[in-house]
Amino acid sequence: MDRRKAIKLTSYYLGGVLSAPAIAGILQGCKAEPQLNWQPQFFTPDQANLVDQIAELILPKSDTPGARDLGVPAFVDELMAKCFGEKDQSTFTKGLQVLEAKARQDFGETFLECSQEQQYQLLEPLNREAAELARNRSAEKPFFSIMKELTLLGYFTTETGASKVLQYHNLPGTYEGCAPLDELGGKAWATGG
Numbered sequence: 001m002d003r004r005k006a007i008k009l010t011s012y013y014l015g016g017v018l019s020a021p022a023i024a025g026i027l028q029g030c031k032a033e034p035q036l037n038w039q040p041q042f043f044t045p046d047q048a049n050l051v052d053q054i055a056e057l058i059l060p061k062s063d064t065p066g067a068r069d070l071g072v073p074a075f076v077d078e079l080m081a082k083c084f085g086e087k088d089q090s091t092f093t094k095g096l097q098v099l100e101a102k103a104r105q106d107f108g109e110t111f112l113e114c115s116q117e118q119q120y121q122l123l124e125p126l127n128r129e130a131a132e133l134a135r136n137r138s139a140e141k142p143f144f145s146i147m148k149e150l151t152l153l154g155y156f157t158t159e160t161g162a163s164k165v166l167q168y169h170n171l172p173g174t175y176e177g178c179a180p181l182d183e184l185g186g187k188a189w190a191t192g193g
Contacts, residue, residue, distance in 0.1 A: 038074035042081035058151045064165045075154035095143020
């Protein structure tokens with residue numbers, strides 16, 4: 001699948017909205033690639049670990065690779081360093097600080113020391129806030145909206161994310177309007193042609 005097709009599909013799953021810096025990053029060649037030990041360009045090591053865990057919570061490993069497996073945290077770091085302006089960078093890093101402070105306030109531990117259930121409890125209000133702002137078509141883009149956007153974009157523009165998770169088929173096929181889904185190979189939302 002080519003990058004433009006992957007961007008279109010990812011935009012569809014994000015509700016049709018991708019930020020200009022994210023699109024610019026993809027078109028400039030930024031991509032998620034699995035790495036054993038990536039060195040952050042923009043984030044501090046503590047922030048990088050936090051981004052790594054949040055990305056994995058957004059797209060955890062299951063029968064498909066998780067965000068970490070496909071190098072999404074390094075992708076988020078690269079886009080923040082190369083494509084996002086100071087305002088978005090500041091929003092993002094302040095969001096990480098607020099999340100960390102909330103974890104200490106609510107659970108007496110850092111976000112990474114919290115259990116996975118506690119981590120989800122901390123992220124859920126951020127997710128609701130981001131969804132509410134998107135519904136109201138607010139120009140403000142909160143930290144978690146940016147995090148989700150970059151996580152999904154990085155994940156679904158990898159070969160694995162696009163071809164194995166979305167089950168995208170680049171070959172035109174025959175149209176079978178009344179066929180059982182399981183006979184057609186799975187997920188109707190993921191086939192193309």
